[in-house]
Amino acid sequence: MRRIALKVLDPRMSDYLPAYATRGSAGLDLRACIDAPVTLEPGATELIPTGLAIHIADPAYAAMILPRSGLGHKHGIVLGNLVGLIDSDYQGPLMVSVWNRGSEPFVLNPMERMAQLVVVPVQQVEFDIVKEFENSSRGTGGFGSTGRG
Numbered sequence: 001m002r003r004i005a006l007k008v009l010d011p012r013m014s015d016y017l018p019a020y021a022t023r024g025s026a027g028l029d030l031r032a033c034i035d036a037p038v039t040l041e042p043g044a045t046e047l048i049p050t051g052l053a054i055h056i057a058d059p060a061y062a063a064m065i066l067p068r069s070g071l072g073h074k075h076g077i078v079l080g081n082l083v084g085l086i087d088s089d090y091q092g093p094l095m096v097s098v099w100n101r102g103s104e105p106f107v108l109n110p111m112e113r114m115a116q117l118v119v120v121p122v123q124q125v126e127f128d129i130v131k132e133f134e135n136s137s138r139g140t141g142g143f144g145s146t147g148r149g
């Protein structure tokens with residue numbers, strides 16, 4: 001398994017370090033490092049600290065913050081930025097933009113799992129400037145060009 005440097009910014013998080021729930025888990029749950037419950041009214045977005053920082057260091061990797069499916073589907077708790085992207089050179093506090101897109105207030109409790117972190121491979125690229133592309137079967141067709149259903 002790849003190892004990534006992690007700083008515990010808030011000592012309370014030492015007891016709640018992100019871990020894979022099962023052997024096959026892709027995501028590491030991120031918890032709300034808050035002192036008191038936060039009520040998210042319908043439509044509200046709050047930037048919630050995780051109390052952690054990571055430094056991925058290798059530009060061939062990044063991390064993505066994704067919603068938890070249960071919170072998103074049942075309670076409308078998703079992310080204000082839809083997906084959070086953590087650069088490999090980022091060393092600041094890991095923050096989660098929690099958005100209540102639902103119709104009921106949602107109370108986020110201290111240390112509650114609010115989102116998940118997925119580490120993914122990244123291919124950085126350089127561009128070759130061209131006037132014409134080589135032919136492809138799709139060409140410029142997109143946005144439904146192959147039809148519906």
Ligand SMILES: O=c1ccn([C@H]2C[C@H](O)[C@@H](COP(=O)(O)OP(=O)(O)OP(=O)(O)O)O2)c(=O)[nH]1
Nearest residue numbers: 065081083084085086087090093094095096097
């Ligand atoms: O949900 C998120 C998204 C981002 N970040 C941190 C890590 C990331 O590396 C940095 C910058 O994110 P991004 O590039 O998506 O934001 P930006 O608005 O382009 O800011 P910047 O100008 O700092 O790149 O913010 C988080 O902690 N949580």
Ligand SMILES: [Mg+2]
Nearest residue numbers: 085086087090
């Ligand atoms: Mg950026």
